[in-house]
Amino acid sequence: MKVGIIGIGHMGQAIIDGLLNTMKSEELILSNHRINDAMTTYQEEHQIEVVTDNQSVINANPDFVIFTTPAPVTLAVMQEFKTLSAQTVILSAAAGISLAEINAILPEQPVALLMPNTPVAVNHGTLGVALNEYITDSEPIESFLQQLGDVFITSEREFGIFGTVTGCGPAFVDVFMAALGDAAVKNGLNRELAYQAAASMVKGSASLMQETNIAPDVLKDQVTTPGGSTIRGVVALEQHAFRAAVIDAVEASNG
Numbered sequence: 001m002k003v004g005i006i007g008i009g010h011m012g013q014a015i016i017d018g019l020l021n022t023m024k025s026e027e028l029i030l031s032n033h034r035i036n037d038a039m040t041t042y043q044e045e046h047q048i049e050v051v052t053d054n055q056s057v058i059n060a061n062p063d064f065v066i067f068t069t070p071a072p073v074t075l076a077v078m079q080e081f082k083t084l085s086a087q088t089v090i091l092s093a094a095a096g097i098s099l100a101e102i103n104a105i106l107p108e109q110p111v112a113l114l115m116p117n118t119p120v121a122v123n124h125g126t127l128g129v130a131l132n133e134y135i136t137d138s139e140p141i142e143s144f145l146q147q148l149g150d151v152f153i154t155s156e157r158e159f160g161i162f163g164t165v166t167g168c169g170p171a172f173v174d175v176f177m178a179a180l181g182d183a184a185v186k187n188g189l190n191r192e193l194a195y196q197a198a199a200s201m202v203k204g205s206a207s208l209m210q211e212t213n214i215a216p217d218v219l220k221d222q223v224t225t226p227g228g229s230t231i232r233g234v235v236a237l238e239q240h241a242f243r244a245a246v247i248d249a250v251e252a253s254n255g
């Protein structure tokens with residue numbers, strides 16, 4: 001397997017971290033338009049080379065090329081890939097770019113829109129994928145991406161909102177966990193233990209919902225003992241329009 005990754009920023013590095021847990025570094029070919037001090041440090045820490053020319057990626061004849069370049073430059077960078085093998089599948093993680101825009105530059109190339117999220121770094125990501133018409137069998141793409149987490153094939157219409165919830169969502173959950181940490185510290189817990197408690201609780205709550213397939217409001221009802229402490233906290237959240245704030249956050253990111 002050979003995988004090219006273009007744009008080694010936060011998302012590119014998260015994907016590399018995840019793939020290095022399951023693949024050999026020789027299977028990856030990484031390209032970034034410049035090597036600055038941070039990139040040099042990254043190469044040293046990961047014992048991995050990042051090149052600055054995309055032709056090296058094309059010459060490696062990769063099975064997949066993942067674009068994690070900034071959205072505004074991604075279509076321009078793709079212009080450099082016109083000699084890419086017709087068999088290579090492009091996975092474009094740049095938010096807001098359509099399959100048609102990519103195929104206007106690379107006609108008949110198999111292309112999938114990809115929305116990864118930062119938990120791919122620890123192989124617990126959520127990956128939304130929308131395929132173009134030149135991909136007739138999704139299995140090789142799914143089995144490749146499953147190394148990084150849960151893979152969901154969506155239509156291109158669903159892809160945008162799916163990706164907002166899963167791609168932006170980790171930041172919303174991070175804000176929630178930071179707030180839990182502050183509340184715990186305010187009440188005397190040390191910060192390290194506070195963050196471990198918050199992360200473990202969020203992970204466990206997510207696993208419970210995923211493994212039982214029970215709706216979150218039903219799970220919430222199982223926690224709120226009548227006359228107990230949890231319902232007082234839930235009412236406080238409602239008084240601060242917590243649900244509306246979350247819905248507004250998703251709408252703002254999706255816009």
Ligand SMILES: NC(=O)C1=CN([C@@H]2O[C@H](COP(=O)(O)OP(=O)(O)OC[C@H]3O[C@@H](n4cnc5c(N)ncnc54)[C@H](O)[C@@H]3O)[C@@H](O)[C@H]2O)C=CC1
Binds near residue numbers: 033167
């Ligand atoms: N950060 C995240 O959680 C997610 C990001 N994405 C997408 O991934 C892409 C990158 O986002 P981040 O990693 O957050 O940004 P970033 O700014 O951390 O990384 C972008 C990288 O691309 C490089 N780059 C810029 N111009 C380039 C060019 N012409 N050729 C090659 N490399 C170039 C930059 O030097 C940098 O290393 C965006 O399109 C974003 O929509 C998608 C899902 C989640």
Ligand SMILES: O=C(O)[C@@H]1CCC=N1
Binds near residue numbers: 095167168
């Ligand atoms: O903030 C962004 O634009 C990217 C897309 C999804 C997560 N990060």
